[in-house]
Amino acid sequence: MAKTRTHLSKLDPVWTQIVSEARQAVDAEPLLGGMVHACILHHETLEAALAYRIAQKMASGEMSEQLIREIADAAYASDPSLADSARADISAVYERDPACHRYIQPLLYFKGFQAIQAHRVANWLWREGRRDLAYFFQMRMSEQFSVDIHPACRIGKGLFLDHAHSLVFGETAVIGDNVSILHDVTLGGTGKEDEDRHPKIGDGVLIGAGAKVLGNIKIGCCSRIAAGSVVLADVPPATTVAGVPAKVVGEAGCSQPSVSMNQLIGARDK
Numbered sequence: 001m002a003k004t005r006t007h008l009s010k011l012d013p014v015w016t017q018i019v020s021e022a023r024q025a026v027d028a029e030p031l032l033g034g035m036v037h038a039c040i041l042h043h044e045t046l047e048a049a050l051a052y053r054i055a056q057k058m059a060s061g062e063m064s065e066q067l068i069r070e071i072a073d074a075a076y077a078s079d080p081s082l083a084d085s086a087r088a089d090i091s092a093v094y095e096r097d098p099a100c101h102r103y104i105q106p107l108l109y110f111k112g113f114q115a116i117q118a119h120r121v122a123n124w125l126w127r128e129g130r131r132d133l134a135y136f137f138q139m140r141m142s143e144q145f146s147v148d149i150h151p152a153c154r155i156g157k158g159l160f161l162d163h164a165h166s167l168v169f170g171e172t173a174v175i176g177d178n179v180s181i182l183h184d185v186t187l188g189g190t191g192k193e194d195e196d197r198h199p200k201i202g203d204g205v206l207i208g209a210g211a212k213v214l215g216n217i218k219i220g221c222c223s224r225i226a227a228g229s230v231v232l233a234d235v236p237p238a239t240t241v242a243g244v245p246a247k248v249v250g251e252a253g254c255s256q257p258s259v260s261m262n263q264l265i266g267a268r269d270k
Contacts, residue, residue, distance in 0.1 A: 014087045014103060015046040021104040039108060047076040047083045053107060054118050058140045071133070075124040082120045088157035088177075089113055096160045096180055096261050112164025115147040122151040153187075156203070160258070163209075170198035176221070180258035182209040190215045190232075202237065206257035224257045226265060240265060 022040040026033045039056075043049040051072035059065035076083050093106045093113055100106065106113035122137035134151035142148040147161070149169040156177035161167065163183040169175070172195075173187040185207050189197040199213040202220050208227030213219065220237030229246040238252045242265060254260045 012046065012087075014090055015049075017103045018046070018049075018090075018107060021102045025104060036108070040104070046086065048073070049107065050083065050086055050117055051076060053114065054121060057114055057144055058118055058137065060140060063136065071125070072121050075121045078128075079124055082117075082124060085120060085155075085157040086117055089116055089159055092158040092160040092178065092180075096259060097162060110164070111145045111147070112161030115141050115145040115149070115164055116155065116159055116161060118145075119147075119149045119151070119153070119155065122149075123153070123155070126151040153198075162261075172196045172216070173198035173201070175201045176203035176205070178203055178256070178258055179205050179207070180261060181207045182211075182227070184210045186212045186214070188212065188214050199231075204256050204258045206261065206263070208263050222252055222255060222257055224252050224263070227263065 018040060022036050026036050039053055040049055043052065051069050054072045055065045055069035058068050090103055090106050090113065093100050093110060094103055100110070118137060118141050122134045122141070125134040125137065138149065138151050146165050147167045149167070150171040152171045153169045153173045153175070155175045156179065158178040159175060160180040162180065165183040167181070167183065167185055169187045170189055179201055187199045187201070196216050198216060200218045201207070202218070202223070204222040205219050205225070207213070207225045208229070210228045211225045211231065212229070213225065213231040215232060217231065217234050219225070219231070219235045220239065222238045223235050224240040225231055225235070225246065226240065226242035228244070229242050230244045231241060231246040233245070235241050236248065239248050240250045240252055241247060242249045249265055253262060
């Protein structure tokens with residue numbers, strides 16, 4: 001007797017939740033049915049939906065939606081960590097943004113999430129040696145999202161870009177896991193040096209709106225940078241810095257500032 005084999009699809013709770021919410025959205029607002037079907041319900045996996053959404057946002061008269069979708073499909077097939085990071089990014093937005101009530105929102109509506117996913121593909125292109133195509137992605141991200149990230153910039157999983165407007169991350173910048181960054185933040189250099197010249201952001205860091213972090217400096221894990229600060233020197237772990245130039249003004253106030261999103265100096269989460 002021939003043996004019977006049961007093939008189980010890969011468990012993907014994030015994608016399952018997105019599909020469920022998409023169906024509910026169509027029921028609640030039929031006018032969005034075409035968009036929701038095209039972006040989500042037409043696809044079998046999160047990877048396919050991400051490739052489609054990136055292509056929609058990044059296409060232009062210089063490069064078609066179909067070509068960009070093929071590039072993104074190739075990236076997700078080559079490096080599964082890209083989609084795993086996207087799942088962590090979606091979860092981060094849902095958990096940290098009080099304006100996000102469903103998993104479907106980042107994929108459909110939030111440019112910060114969309115920009116980061118486009119950057120992850122650009123970074124894959126950079127690592128594959130396809131530098132000009134990576135620069136094209138950077139250019140389109142800047143034009144479409146007002147988010148200018150050099151394709152060589154390394155970004156961990158679980159990144160939350162709140163509002164995601166006027167962001168600049170330099171070539172040798174490194175961002176750890178579970179970091180939250182508000183709008184108008186620069187991770188930049190301090191001159192014309194052509195080597196390792198940009199900040200290294202540790203895990204769990206919270207960077208407030210308008211902060212400028214400049215130079216090859218280290219921002220310690222689970223620290224906070226207050227809004228409007230200019231950071232020119234290393235920041236110890238689990239501390240809060242504020243001012244121009246920024247100085248240590250106290251402890252971070254909790255074990256995971258990027259998750260609590262508490263930006264009040266001196267405040268301590270209970």
